[in-house]
Amino acid sequence: DAGVIQSPRHEVTEMGQEVTLRCKPISGHDYLFWYRQTMMRGLELLIYFNNNVPIDDSGMPEDRFSAKMPNASFSTLKIQPSEPRDSAVYFCASKAGTGVQETQYFGPGTRLLVL
Amino acid sequence: AQSVTQLGSHVSVSEGALVLLRCNYSSSVPPYLFWYVQYPNQGLQLLLKYTTGATLVKGINGFEAEFKKSETSFHLTKPSAHMSDAAEYFCAVILYNQGGKLIFGQGTELSVKP
Numbered sequence: 001d002a003g004v005i006q007s008p009r010h011e012v013t014e015m016g017q018e019v020t021l022r023c024k025p026i027s028g029h030d031y032l033f034w035y036r037q038t039m040m041r042g043l044e045l046l047i048y049f050n051n052n053v054p055i056d057d058s059g060m061p062e063d064r065f066s067a068k069m070p071n072a073s074f075s076t077l078k079i080q081p082s083e084p085r086d087s088a089v090y091f092c093a094s095k096a097g098t099g100v101q102e103t104q105y106f107g108p109g110t111r112l113l114v115l
Numbered sequence: 116a117q118s119v120t121q122l123g124s125h126v127s128v129s130e131g132a133l134v135l136l137r138c139n140y141s142s143s144v145p146p147y148l149f150w151y152v153q154y155p156n157q158g159l160q161l162l163l164k165y166t167t168g169a170t171l172v173k174g175i176n177g178f179e180a181e182f183k184k185s186e187t188s189f190h191l192t193k194p195s196a197h198m199s200d201a202a203e204y205f206c207a208v209i210l211y212n213q214g215g216k217l218i219f220g221q222g223t224e225l226s227v228k229p
Contacts, residue, residue, distance in 0.1 A: 004158070033217075043159075043205065043219040056216065091158055101147040101166040101209065104217060106158035 004107035006092050012113045018080040021110045024073055025094030033093040033104060034067055034077050043091075049075065082114045118142065119208045121220035129228045134178075134193040136223045138206030141187065146208040148189040149217070150180055153203045162204075165189065176200070201227045 005024040013019055025032050033048040047057040052069045060067070064083070069075040079086055089111050093104040122137040140146055147166050151159040163174025170182040180191045189206060206220040 042221045045216050045218075048216070093159075101164065103149075103161050103164065106151075106160070108156075108158045111156075 004092055004094055004105055006090075006107040006110050008110060009108060010111045010113075012115065013082055014115050015083055016081040017114075018078065019082045019086075019112060019114075021077040021079075021090050021092075021112070023075045023077070023092030023107060025075070025092070026096075026105055027073070029094035029096045029105075030072070031095045031102075031104075032069060032075050033095075034075070035091040035093065035106075037089040037091060037109070038087075046077070079112075082112075084114045087112055087114050118146075118210060118218045119206055119220040121204075121206050121223050123223055124221065125224045125226070127226040127228060128196045130198055131195050134191070134196045134200065134225065136191040136204050136206075136225065138180075138189045138191065138220060139187055140189065140206075140208050142208070142210055144210075145182070145184055146210050148180075148182060149207040149209075150174065150178070150189075150191050151205045151207060151219075152176075153205065153222075155202070159205065162191070196225075196227045198227050198229065201225055 007022045030051050034046040037043045046059045047067045049069045067077045089109045091106050091109045093106045095102045095104045119140045149164045150162040152162050153159050162178050163172045165172045165182045173179045178193045182189050203222045203224045205222045207217050
């Protein structure tokens with residue numbers, strides 16, 4: 001299996017622009033998670049989906065952030081408009097099964113820089 | 116409330132020396148516990164996890180961790196450090212009252228000196 005795939009790997013944009021991050025989970029996994037990693041706040045869960053349905057978006061920082069999962073093999077995280085404080089590494093992870101102890105598998109991340 | 120605390124943001128050891136990375140959690144109910152490793156410019160990779168059963172858990176790359184309920188700890192150890200172990204290590208927990216969300220510690224960067 002190719003693992004969790006994220007694109008782009010790097011993104012540089014200017015403040016105010018729309019940014020879209022993409023994730024393809026491992027085939028057969030029914031949970032998908034979006035995390036953000038910064039020096040100041042560490043790793044934070046933004047939102048997660050189960051069977052394409054958003055379950056908990058309490059970690060989404062504000063209305064500028066939105067996430068969708070139109071099908072089992074694709075999810076997007078959108079920031080509109082982007083701000084310099086959104087600069088971070090964004091990880092997507094997926095897991096299979098309903099047990100909370102099931103392992104989450106992480107993608108390589110998208111490194112976002114907002115100028 | 117902090118659910119997981121990693122003591123020491125940076126640990127440096129010599130090659131061949133013992134590696135000890137500390138993790139404590141705060142929960143009245145034993146959580147599920149995980150250690151992840153992150154190599155530079157890569158995603159996180161699971162090293163090991165404790166769910167139920169034996170409290171000494173063995174993982175990949177020679178690492179192991181012991182769940183100690185009385186100390187609310189889940190420290191990560193490796194008897195002999197290798198240069199390739201240099202990375203950032205994250206302890207994480209899943210708490211029953213957090214909807215199954217994985218909550219990470221702040222991470223510990225491990226350096227290995229030749």
